[in-house]
Amino acid sequence: MEGEICLQKDMKIQNVNLEKSENQERHKTQGFSSCKALVVRRGAPFRVSLPLKGQAFNPKTDSLTIKVTLGRLYMSMPVTFSKNVPSSQWKAYMDPKGLNLQNPSIFISSPASASVGCYGFQLCVVTQGSQKTCAFGKFILLCNPWCHEDAVYIPFEDQREEYIQNDSGLLFVGTAMNIVSRPWSFDQFEPGVLEACLDLLQVSPQHQKDGRIDYLNRGNPVYISRVVSAMINSEDDCGVLKGKWKGDFKQGVNPSLWTGSGDILTQWASSGFSPVQFGQCWVFAAVMCTVMRVLGIPCRVVTNFNSAHDTNGNLVIEEYYSETGQKLNRSKDSIWNFHVWVECWMTRQDLGSGMDGWQVLDPTPQQRSGGVFCCGPAPVKAIKDRRIDQFYDIPFVYAEVNADVHSLVVSEGRVVSYSKDTERVGSLICTKAIGFPRHQNITGDYKCITSPTSTLSLRSSTRSEDSTLRRGTPKGVLVFLTLDNAPVAGEPVRFTVKVINKQKVAKKMRLHLNAQAKEYNNSPSDTFWETSGVLQLAPMEAKVIHQQILPDQYEGVVGDDLINLAVVLEDVASHEWFLASEEFNIASSQLTIQIADKNLIVNKEQSATVTFTNPFSQPVSGVLTVAGAGLTPGKVHFRMLPLRPGGRIEQLITFIPSNVGTKMLQASLSLTNINCTVRGFKMVSVLRA
Missing domain, CATH: 3.90.260.10 (Transglutaminase-like)
Structure with a gap:
């Protein structure tokens, strides 16, 4: 930011050159290049230079001071030729090596515990004749995980x-068994x-x-x-x-x-x-x-x-x-x-x-x-x-x-x-996970893992008989409810009920199965699927019942929601009751994104194709949205006409990457007649020209 006060004809500070490109590369803040202000990190020096008109700076007779302000807080300090100031204090210094007296450089360094915010500063030169010339600037100061003294330092x-x-x-x-x-x-x-x-x-x-x-x-x-x-x-x-x-x-x-x-x-x-x-x-x-x-x-x-x-x-x-x-x-x-x-x-x-x-x-x-x-x-x-x-x-x-x-x-x-x-x-x-598009299990950071099965992603639907006994199930009958596989949109939800008679007497059981749609954080809504029957069990007998919920039975109520599935058994003779339940999600199909060029070049137009195949039992339509930070300026929308079951559609998009590095191109298709959003993403590497 530029500004000036000139009270002496022989020397005038033209402006403050914030050396933005150099400083932001040094401070790992190049990504903030669209910000008008200089963005730097605390605990590390940044350089500004003072282009002078007229008389050059004389380090023997002239003095430089800087005043740094944050709101009504301020700190004034002389600009010295020594870096040896405690790291807990603000400091400003000039490097005597290679000092350009017509365009002197000043290094400003904040403590590693300095406050985050937008700072102003005033640099003033006082000449031998006590005449003063000043210039103003501002910078944004952030925490610094690269700095050992910073409380947010992270080592790798x-x-x-x-x-x-x-x-x-x-x-x-x-859900843990079907992570989306x-x-x-x-x-x-x-x-x-x-x-x-x-x-x-x-x-x-x-x-x-x-x-x-x-x-x-x-x-x-x-x-x-x-x-x-x-x-x-x-x-x-x-x-x-x-x-x-x-x-x-x-x-x-x-x-x-x-x-x-x-x-x-x-x-x-x-x-x-x-x-x-x-x-x-x-x-x-x-x-x-x-x-x-x-x-x-x-x-x-x-x-x-x-x-x-x-x-x-x-x-x-x-x-x-x-x-x-x-x-x-x-x-x-x-x-x-x-x-x-x-x-x-x-x-x-x-x-x-x-x-x-x-x-x-x-x-x-x-x-x-x-x-x-x-x-x-x-x-x-x-x-x-x-x-x-x-x-x-x-x-x-x-x-x-x-x-x-x-x-x-x-x-x-x-x-x-x-x-x-x-x-x-x-x-x-x-x-x-660091550097990879997949999840990392950190359960052991939060709780002591006593059993290897308790951290398995399939644990919620593959409870062993031992774990069921630990959960305090009554002794007479054991009941298990198990999904045959992770449910996928457009396919039947197949599951198995296993009932074991633990006693040496025959049993007649009333069986009820119930499915309800539910949001991830709420109790389920009304039942959308149920069935019931009578089960005869011989002494010590185990029976397995296979069931399925068809797509046209769940599509109208589930979409992005989940399903609560429960089985209740009643022993007709003893009136004992037994319960097993599962809550699960149905994975929707993914959008596929193909990039034409393997090597993307910054500021060069690229193309990609987004593909969707309708897995549902009814025609679907919706709006496709494509976006990517550093790849597209904002979002691009396309309206998708009704697509028959099993139908496939391809949408060509073009974009011009604006930033170098690993970027994500993502697409989402919001369906209008089913409560469902289908998503997809592609990680791309953008290189310098």
């Missing part, structure tokens, strides 16, 4: 590349996103209440992360996203249709900070991941499958079923098939070194922390060790991954069957 370059620089990734949803990889564009380097992230700090209640205190605290990633966690949701403030889990989304955007953070953050900023409608857990988490990466704090998105929301803190979730296998909405507690939060990497000087490393932060509004809807940072190590005496929100997160599930069958107002499952909650916790 591939981690910094993944958790700071990577502008695309995968969010994992569905949802592509997401974090967009941290897209125009306007950095500015929106800084706005988020400025409009926070903490800054509005006392800007000076807020600026002083902004050097601490623990403080920053709590501010951001609260500001992503709009429950207590003019936060970024308004959540909605029930009803229609006509007043905004269905959360399933968002494909990246950039649209959300820039819409929020351009609207005067009105909450964007609507978000759900993966949207809240993905947007927070963007903000934290922008601010320089290493961040990754984490999915907890079978995530408990324990409202009364007793580490027990109760689920009720009718005698026909219909799941009932009777408990304030709930289990979400998946819940998505973020982890940020930082030292915890407030807790001690044992709590350093990954910290859970959850911006989805579920319960208040310190009077505000935010959660964390909770050290992952503290969750595993059940250190509920530590800050912040460890008991809540601990319950999300460790609660027991009590399943009860209710008949005529009384409980007739009870079983306990200690393995279901937190059955799989995962994040995107």
